[in-house]
Amino acid sequence: MHAQPLARPVEPLGLAVGREAFREGMSRLGAAVTVVTTDGPAGRAGFTASAVCSVSDQPPSLLVCLNRSASVFDAFSQNGALCVNVLGPDHEALSRLFGGRTPMAERFEAADWTASVSGAPLLDGATASFDCRVVETSTFGSHDVLFCHVLAVRLGGEAAGLVYFDRRYHRV
Ligand SMILES: NC(=O)c1ccc[n+]([C@@H]2O[C@H](COP(=O)([O-])OP(=O)(O)OC[C@H]3O[C@@H](n4cnc5c(N)ncnc54)[C@H](O)[C@@H]3O)[C@@H](O)[C@H]2O)c1
Numbered sequence: 001m002h003a004q005p006l007a008r009p010v011e012p013l014g015l016a017v018g019r020e021a022f023r024e025g026m027s028r029l030g031a032a033v034t035v036v037t038t039d040g041p042a043g044r045a046g047f048t049a050s051a052v053c054s055v056s057d058q059p060p061s062l063l064v065c066l067n068r069s070a071s072v073f074d075a076f077s078q079n080g081a082l083c084v085n086v087l088g089p090d091h092e093a094l095s096r097l098f099g100g101r102t103p104m105a106e107r108f109e110a111a112d113w114t115a116s117v118s119g120a121p122l123l124d125g126a127t128a129s130f131d132c133r134v135v136e137t138s139t140f141g142s143h144d145v146l147f148c149h150v151l152a153v154r155l156g157g158e159a160a161g162l163v164y165f166d167r168r169y170h171r172v
């Protein structure tokens with residue numbers, strides 16, 4: 001039998017990869033919703049993040065992508081500690097509050113928090129919380145990628161979550 005030639009006619013893929021096409025595609029990559037917090041010399045801050053990912057279990061580590069234009073950027077880069085709080089099905093309003101343009105005090109007033117080992121606020125009632133020390137930072141495009149060593153994990157009572165998909169929240 002003869003092997004098929006590898007070259008195939010190029011199919012039109014649709015949208016050229018500009019900013020809009022990229023975002024349109026990414027809107028279909030569903031992601032868990034988290035509120036990432038910090039506290040320390042540069043003060044308390046927090047923001048909603050979906051660009052959070054497990055890196056390695058040895059050492060236990062994860063990454064968070066943070067836009068350098070966010071109001072919280074200086075606090076995160078100076079404190080060097082953060083907590084990733086995985087949101088549950090009832091946390092949609094909290095996600096909106098931490099999703100921008102709300103004064104920091106107002107964001108934190110909407111929930112109860114416990115100080116973690118790193119000093120970053122742990123969200124009471126989170127599905128899971130990862131208390132972290134930032135060990136390395138890479139700058140790429142508009143974002144900094146914060147590589148974090150996980151110091152402690154706290155699990156909530158129920159394994160239920162909130163996913164952002166197609167620009168809407170979905171309870172899982
Ligand atoms: N990674 C991120 O920084 C990120 C992720 C999700 C949402 N957001 C923010 O929330 C707003 C609303 O988002 P939406 O999902 O409802 O609609 P959208 O059309 O702005 O974004 C669609 C998807 O594109 C990606 N995206 C959006 N802005 C990005 C950015 N600056 N850098 C990298 N990826 C980005 C995300 O995966 C997002 O879910 C956005 O304007 C953005 O500021 C940022």
Ligand SMILES: Cc1cc2c(cc1C)N(C[C@H](O)[C@H](O)[C@H](O)COP(=O)(O)O)c1[nH]c(=O)[nH]c(=O)c1N2
Binds near residue numbers: 049051
């Ligand atoms: C569902 C969802 C998911 C994300 C965001 C928003 C929303 C609604 N935002 C945006 C981020 O939360 C927002 O820019 C910060 O709250 C900072 O806003 P201020 O600059 O403080 O107004 C966001 N930003 C970021 O830097 N990395 C991320 O992964 C995400 N993910």
